[in-house]
Amino acid sequence: MTLQVEGMTCTGCEQRVSKVLRRLDGVREATADHRTGQVRVRFDPIVTDRAVLETQIETAGYQVTDDQQGGSR
Ligand SMILES: [Cu+2]
Incomplete structure (x- = not known):
């Protein structure tokens, strides 16, 4: 999954x-690129979900701007 941040x-x-x-828990790999604003995440959907990832990113002080996948908001 790719998040726009x-x-x-x-x-x-x-x-x-x-x-x-x-x-x-459940996140296997996460790679961020500040030039594109993209954060690529591989995670186990049984253990965690997009909303949890977004909350963590926002708690760290960044904004998740894309919501095309998942409809979790
Ligand atoms: Cu910085």
Whole structure:
């Protein structure tokens, strides 16, 4: 899944976002790119879901701007 995230301005932001996601149960891999604002996440949908990931990203201080997949909002 790819999330569109606003507010990442440097590699430090990429690391912060990917770190909070990787820490979650069920997340296998998370890679952020501040230039495109995209965060790619591989996760187990039985263990976690998109809403949990979005909450973590927003708690870390960034905005998830795309909602085309999942309709969790
Ligand atoms: Cu930054």
